[in-house]
Structures are given as structure tokens and as C-alpha cells.
Amino acid sequence: MPHDLPKAYEPAAIEARWAEYWVKENLFAVPTPDKDDKRPVFSILLPPPNVTGRLHMGHMLNQTQMDIITRWHRMRGYIALWLPGTDHAGIATQMMVEKQLASEGKKRRDLGREKFIERVWEWKKQYGSAITDQMRRLGASVDWSREYFTMDENLSRAVREVFVRLYEQGLIYRGKYIVNWCPRCETAISDLEVKHEEVPGKLWEIRYPVIGTNEFITVATTRPETMLGDTAVAVNERDERYTHLHGKKVMLPLMNREIPIITDELAQPEFGTGAVKVTPAHDPNDFEAGLRANLPVIEVMDEHAQMNQNAGRFAGMDRYTARKEVLENLREQGFLVGEKDYTVALGKCDRCGTVVEPRLSMQWFIKIQPLADRAIEVVENDYIRIIPANYRTIYLNWMKNIHDWCISRQLWWGHRIPAWHCACGKIIVSRETPTKCHKCGGSELKQDPDVLDTWFSSGLLPFTALGWPEPTRDLEVFYPTSLLITGFDILFFWVARMIMLGCWFMAPPQKPGTGNEHVGAGAIARPGAQGAPAQLSEHDLRNSVPYREVYIHALVRDAERQKMSKTKGNVLDPIQVIEKYGTDATRFTLAAMSSPGTDIAFNESRTEGYRAFANKIWNAARFMFMNVDRIGSWGAEPALSERPAGGSRMGTPTREASSELRPDRTECARSHTGIAGFQSATLEDRWILSRFNSVTREVNEALPAYRFDEAANAIYDFFWGEFCDWYIELIKPRLTQGSPDAKTTCANLVALFESSLRLLHPVMPFITDEIWHAIYDGNPPQKSLALAAYPQADEKQIDKAAETHMAILQDLIVSVRNLRAELKVETKAKVPVEVFAPDADIQALIEQNRGALERLANVDELRFAASSLEKLSNVRHTARFDVRLLYEQKIDVAAEREKIKKEFEKAEKELANGERQLGNEQFIAKAPGPVVDKLRARVEELRILIEKLRKKLDELG
Numbered sequence: 001m002p003h004d005l006p007k008a009y010e011p012a013a014i015e016a017r018w019a020e021y022w023v024k025e026n027l028f029a030v031p032t033p034d035k036d037d038k039r040p041v042f043s044i045l046l047p048p049p050n051v052t053g054r055l056h057m058g059h060m061l062n063q064t065q066m067d068i069i070t071r072w073h074r075m076r077g078y079i080a081l082w083l084p085g086t087d088h089a090g091i092a093t094q095m096m097v098e099k100q101l102a103s104e105g106k107k108r109r110d111l112g113r114e115k116f117i118e119r120v121w122e123w124k125k126q127y128g129s130a131i132t133d134q135m136r137r138l139g140a141s142v143d144w145s146r147e148y149f150t151m152d153e154n155l156s157r158a159v160r161e162v163f164v165r166l167y168e169q170g171l172i173y174r175g176k177y178i179v180n181w182c183p184r185c186e187t188a189i190s191d192l193e194v195k196h197e198e199v200p201g202k203l204w205e206i207r208y209p210v211i212g213t214n215e216f217i218t219v220a221t222t223r224p225e226t227m228l229g230d231t232a233v234a235v236n237e238r239d240e241r242y243t244h245l246h247g248k249k250v251m252l253p254l255m256n257r258e259i260p261i262i263t264d265e266l267a268q269p270e271f272g273t274g275a276v277k278v279t280p281a282h283d284p285n286d287f288e289a290g291l292r293a294n295l296p297v298i299e300v301m302d303e304h305a306q307m308n309q310n311a312g313r314f315a316g317m318d319r320y321t322a323r324k325e326v327l328e329n330l331r332e333q334g335f336l337v338g339e340k341d342y343t344v345a346l347g348k349c350d351r352c353g354t355v356v357e358p359r360l361s362m363q364w365f366i367k368i369q370p371l372a373d374r375a376i377e378v379v380e381n382d383y384i385r386i387i388p389a390n391y392r393t394i395y396l397n398w399m400k401n402i403h404d405w406c407i408s409r410q411l412w413w414g415h416r417i418p419a420w421h422c423a424c425g426k427i428i429v430s431r432e433t434p435t436k437c438h439k440c441g442g443s444e445l446k447q448d449p450d451v452l453d454t455w456f457s458s459g460l461l462p463f464t465a466l467g468w469p470e471p472t473r474d475l476e477v478f479y480p481t482s483l484l485i486t487g488f489d490i491l492f493f494w495v496a497r498m499i500m501l502g503c504w505f506m507a508p509p510q511k512p513g514t515g516n517e518h519v520g521a522g523a524i525a526r527p528g529a530q531g532a533p534a535q536l537s538e539h540d541l542r543n544s545v546p547y548r549e550v551y552i553h554a555l556v557r558d559a560e561r562q563k564m565s566k567t568k569g570n571v572l573d574p575i576q577v578i579e580k581y582g583t584d585a586t587r588f589t590l591a592a593m594s595s596p597g598t599d600i601a602f603n604e605s606r607t608e609g610y611r612a613f614a615n616k617i618w619n620a621a622r623f624m625f626m627n628v629d630r631i632g633s634w635g636a637e638p639a640l641s642e643r644p645a646g647g648s649r650m651g652t653p654t655r656e657a658s659s660e661l662r663p664d665r666t667e668c669a670r671s672h673t674g675i676a677g678f679q680s681a682t683l684e685d686r687w688i689l690s691r692f693n694s695v696t697r698e699v700n701e702a703l704p705a706y707r708f709d710e711a712a713n714a715i716y717d718f719f720w721g722e723f724c725d726w727y728i729e730l731i732k733p734r735l736t737q738g739s740p741d742a743k744t745t746c747a748n749l750v751a752l753f754e755s756s757l758r759l760l761h762p763v764m765p766f767i768t769d770e771i772w773h774a775i776y777d778g779n780p781p782q783k784s785l786a787l788a789a790y791p792q793a794d795e796k797q798i799d800k801a802a803e804t805h806m807a808i809l810q811d812l813i814v815s816v817r818n819l820r821a822e823l824k825v826e827t828k829a830k831v832p833v834e835v836f837a838p839d840a841d842i843q844a845l846i847e848q849n850r851g852a853l854e855r856l857a858n859v860d861e862l863r864f865a866a867s868s869l870e871k872l873s874n875v876r877h878t879a880r881f882d883v884r885l886l887y888e889q890k891i892d893v894a895a896e897r898e899k900i901k902k903e904f905e906k907a908e909k910e911l912a913n914g915e916r917q918l919g920n921e922q923f924i925a926k927a928p929g930p931v932v933d934k935l936r937a938r939v940e941e942l943r944i945l946i947e948k949l950r951k952k953l954d955e956l957g
């Protein structure tokens, strides 16, 4: 028996083997389907991790969910493409290499741009696949043959194409703008990349002398060094304190520069003195005010946040030294009139933690409104569904208040902007490197030094990764993709940009504009004016979206619901969790805890529990194989149809057992197509078949609704609770020698097990493939369970009567077990029981299954009472029967009363709850029919039970 499972379940060994096998066999590669392939399509893009990344719990959750959905579709016959890749991650990667250089005592400028980029590529070659290697351990069923990198040649060409087209459409401009500037990274960073932190700081009050008077105007600031660049003082038009100063000038202290007093809404009379200094070069609001009043712009700091020559005697100082010096000087000269404690919201660079400085610089922008308009329309029309729905609102609010997107970054690593500057001032934007200026004919053209924001290229991936701008078959088949699963943190960075860019470029072609020679916001024309279709048809818009659905997953927190952070030291490394409990158990934990709208408080004890679940399945499989081998060695057994009626009283076999049931497990299993080969003969057979189909239905309904928790829990309860704990126990006597249907029972067991493995596979792919291969003795019908068919519920097999009957039987067995425990009956001692069941059918049911009761509750005799057992002790009451343990023990009336009282109270509470739910119209409208029916039946039962217990309490006095 070469394929026997080892005694102990060792996930590490199993998982490493399968992870390697799936990749080596290329099982998840999806060749471009040809025209006559009519299978349905499921496509999903992996949010590309940064090449610098390491797998964290968020990735693990994200990828587990994607893998479950993708495997599920694949098993249901879809062409299932999960497209992986990595992002070049501009700033992050550049910083990694800069750090490496620093350890050699070098800076990137020492190498020069070209050499530095070579170094980054080397770094990428050496370390860039760490994260995808980790993904392989998770069993992610991606198509590795299609793996891309955002700096690949074809993707870079697509990026250039997009930039040039947007430019030609008049949607890209260059402008001086106040941007968030990181002096360490020496680049502009977007609002989204700035982390705000509240810190204690100071508010300084400075008075400026008004020229030609004895008066002063007092202004307040948290950044006094910027006063060196003030070009006005603003007061509010309405503020009567300053009416008499309108039109006058102040003398800027330390600089001895005259600057005007202007009126502007920037100054709020309610706030402070009502007067504010205006520094257009160093504050975004002042910049706007400066534009309104046509003020000069004086920069006093450079790109390193050092004071420049415009800062007079402070030139060359860094911003904090300058702050000290400025304050010192102001104090000495009597201009500093106040200093207050003040909470400052400091903006810090998300990457390096340096305090950002608002800085005026020349940047490239996308005129975003036309793109945003479409991105709003597709979501408002539900061409893209965002789940959970609250993120739809957040998305729409953001999109409706969007600002132009600053797409240039002052980095070396990234997609360089395809624009060339000529000495004559002409800028040439082109797909290919130009050789001549079309204005002056000059040939000394310098490419713009900036690169594009990383999110620019990743925002294009849904179509560029499928071959755009070529009209590929892949685009035809896989675009729009079916689904995106991602975290809230990149909803604006990435999700929103993909929607804007996808809807713009994947709608029918825009006629190119006239080209935009001038740059700057003023020169932008709406694309509608340039011959693009003013209105897209519903069909075109619907099919331009990058994906049909977006599922935003929760955050993974620690067991105490704290956010994981390096500073708190509570970051869980998924690889360590996997090493401890196995990937299957870790995946199962994340799935079972993924309830919508709630963050996951990751608790290792849950993972430990799911490792035990895997272990349970393992042991059940070993039990099954032992029986297959044992029973297989016996001779032939008569076919069911030839057998006396007794054995199959409860059901008609669905198919004749035949010589197909051969004495080895391969044949035993292969003779069935999964559950279809299951032949139900007894109550437990009909019950488990019914339960299997119910659970299958539940899982197949839960997954498309992203209820990973419901799917996982349903499978767990079925596989462990019903299949392993009840069904296997119930059929054990039928597997013994001499049992007339041992082979059928064994074949049933295999068929059911095989189908249950299919059901579980998307969540626990490793252990299921391992056991599945063992069932087929290493010679399975497909190369992997991942390629086998997923179970579909057969409604005809859902047998309510069998489920009700089995519930009564289970109730009886559990009641006896509980009574035994309460009375402290020795485990091995057999005890007689007496049952009162007023309904003749129920009495017959118990009678027919007395064997199960005897075995599973250790009962040696079953008697039926003619009348109620209410007056007796050692009794458990239920709505359908009373059961009494015939066991001598002194009765403690008080204790008995206390016990009954507790039962009574519990039942009343449950009844009240049930009645309340049934009275809730919303619940009735929303809950599935079977759930409501079940609740109604339970309420009925509880009413009977409460009546019984009330009588009993009366009798006990």
C-alpha cells in the first residue's frame, strides 16, 4: 500500500511538496483561449506587491480570499485567470538601493543616473522575487507564466503611450505648484503619501510695523522662518479693526522689504488677530491667495529645506537653525511679541518620516476632471459594484472632490517622463526619442529628469498587463476583469486611479486632439471639444471598467484588536504562523474570521483549532483507507438489489451496486463521479447526503457574496461535526465483516469523503489534494484536485424528513450522554433507558435505530413507556420525547429542582428571542426561507418543552 497516509499529519512536508508541484506542473497557467472556447471567464489581477516587499498578514488575507474565489471558479469550469506581477515601487526601491550605497559610503549622485539605475536592476534581480517566493508557499493559484514587472519593456511602452495620448488630448500640463516636498527623498509626494501627526509645538506672534504710522500689525505663525519669504499681510475686508490700514504697507522685519496689506478671505477675523502673513512660495493656501492678489513669489528654501540666497543673512542654514536664528533676531529687535504652546499637525513623508515642506516647483499634472466624471458615472450606475457598500460612498465623495493629479516625481527609478526640453523653451512630448526641435530645429534636446508616480503605471495594469495598446485576444477575453480584492488603504491610490484610467482608455478610441503646444492649466481644453465622443453608450461605458466588482477586505489586527505596528512590536509574520500551524490552518483562520465590515482580530488559538480540524480530517481519512484495504480483501458481496429488504428499509438504492466495487481503493473511488455514486440505504445515509447537498448550496451561495466566513464555517461544521463525529460513528457496524452492505458502505464513505474534499479544497488546498491523490492511489482523474469539478447542490437530495429524524436521534443520544455525565455513570457501564414518545412515528424511528443509541450512548436496553415520565427523576425532556436513565441514585430534590429551573429559564429565554425575531419584519424579509422555517419549528418545540418543564417544576414543589 504505497500511498498510505503517514500516521501523523505534518503540514510542513505536505504543503512544500504540493506548492512545488502546482507550480512545476503549470497547473494554473491559462493560455489565451481561442474563439470557439465557450467556457465562462473569471479574471482577477493580483494587487502587485512592491518588489521591496515582504509578505504581511494583510497580503495573506488578501491572497487567501483571492485564491479561494479563483479556485472555486476554476473548479466550476471557468477559465480562471489570476494574473500576478510586482511593482517597481519608485521611492521604496530607490531608498533600498540608497541605503545599500550608504553602507558603502556612497550617494546616488556619486554614481550618476545611469549607473544608479543599473544598480537598482541588480538589486531587483537579487532580492526582487522574495515576495513572490513567499506567495508560492501560500499556494496562490496564479498564472506564473504571465508574471509581469511594471518596468518590463512592453509595460513601459504602454505607459509612454498613455502619457502621450493624454498629452495630445490636452489632459496633461506642466505648472508651478505648491507640492508636498520631502527634503530627504528630494521629491514631490502626493497628499496621500503624507502622514499627519499631531505634536506639541509653538505659535509665535510677530508684529510688523505699518509704514507711515506708529502702528503694528501682529501675525501668528508656527513656521517663523518662512516670514523671510512673505510678500503681503492679509486682513479681512469685513474686519473693521483694519479698515483704516487698507492700501498701506508694512516693513517686513529682518528683510527690510516693503510689502502690501491686502484684503483676502485667507484672513479670518475670528481667528487670532485677524491678520495673516502671506508666503506664496511656502504654503498652499498662501499660494492661492498670492494668485488672487497677483503677489510676487519669493522662495527662501531650496530642495534640501535649506535657506537660499533669498533668505539674506540666513542663507545656507537648514530650516530649523534658521527658525531659531529668526526668532532670536526678532526678539532682539522687539518684533516677537508672543509665544504660545500650540498643537501642530506635522506632515511627514510616508516613506522616510522626514517632515515635509510645502514647496513651489514645476510639476506635471493630469487634468483629472474628465476622467473623474466617468469614474463617478460607472460607480453610480453600478457598472462597478463596490463591496461593502459604505466604501462606495467614500469613493464617490473622494472622486467628487478630486484635485488634479501631480504625476511627476523627482526620482531616478521609474518610468521617465517622455518629454524633451529644447534650449528654445519648446517641450516635445513623444513616443520615440526626438532628434530635432520642431520649433527651432535645434538638436540639443534634454529629456525631462522626472519619473512618473508609481501609481500612474499600476493604475493602467488591468489593460496593459493584458497586452494594451495592441488589440489582443487576451484583452477581448479577460477585460473587464471580474473582480478586484484589495485593502482600504489603497482605495484612492490605486483603485480609483484604475477606474479613471480604465474607463478613459478602454472606451472606444478618442480622436487625437490637435496637440497641446502650451502647457499650464489655462491651456487645457475639454476632450469633448477635441472630437472625442461627448457621450459614451451604456454598453461602451459598461465594458470600459477595469473590473466588475471591488471587494474591500478588512484589516488584520492582533488578538487584542490592536493595529499591528512595528513600534508596538505586535506584528505577526504570516510565514511564522504558517510554520507553526500550516498554511491550510492559517488560510482557514483568515477565511473563517472574514466577516464583512469587521476587522479580524487574529488569534493564534483559532489557528490551532483549525490545525486540529485538519488533523481530524487526516485521521478520518486514515480510518477510511484502513477500511478500504480491509474490506477490499474480502470476497464479492451480493448487489443491493439481491439483498433482503431489511437492510435498505429506509431508502431505495439510487444505483445498483455492481462488480465495479473492486477490492482496491482506486476502483472503489473511481467507480463514482463524486457524490453521484453515493447509494443511500439508511437514515444516516439519506441524512448525510441531504446535509452534504445543503452545505454545498450554502457554500455556493456564500462565496459569490464574499461571505468567506459563512462558507468556511459551514464546511467546518459539516466535515467535523456531522461527517466525522456522527456519520462515521453511525456506519461503523456496517463496515464490520458479516455486514451485508460493508462494501457499499465503504464506497459511500469514499464517495462522500472525496466530495467533501472538493468542497473544502479552495480553503485548504494542500491537505485536500494530498488525501485526494491518496484516494486514487496516486493515479487521479486530474493532475490536481484544483482541476476537478466543484460540487453542485442537488436539490432532490435535500431530504427534510431525514434531517428532522436524524436531529431527533442525535437529540436522544446526546440527552442520554448528558444524563450519564450528570449522574456520573462510569464511562464503560452500560445503562438501560426508558423513552416516552407520544408520536408513534417517532417511537418507530427510535425503535429502528436502537442499535445506534445502544452503541453511541452505551445503552444496554431500550424500553418504551406508555405514559409520560414527568413524575420521575433522571429524566431529560424534549418536545418530542422524554428519556429516562434507569440508574439508581439518591435523588436530591432541591438539586433536581434547580436543574429543571435552569432548563426552564433557558428555554424561556430562547423562546422570547425566537418570538422577537419572528416578529421582526426586516428579519423575515431578509433571512432565507429555510432559516425562518427552522426558527418557527424551534419556537413550536420550545412552547411544548416549556409546558412540560412547568408541570415538572410544580410537581417538585
Ligand SMILES: [Zn+2]
Binding pocket: 182, 183, 184, 185, 186, 349, 350, 351, 352, 353, 354
Ligand atoms: Zn522622504
Ligand SMILES: [Zn+2]
Binding pocket: 422, 423, 424, 425, 426, 437, 438, 439, 440, 441, 442
Ligand atoms: Zn528648440
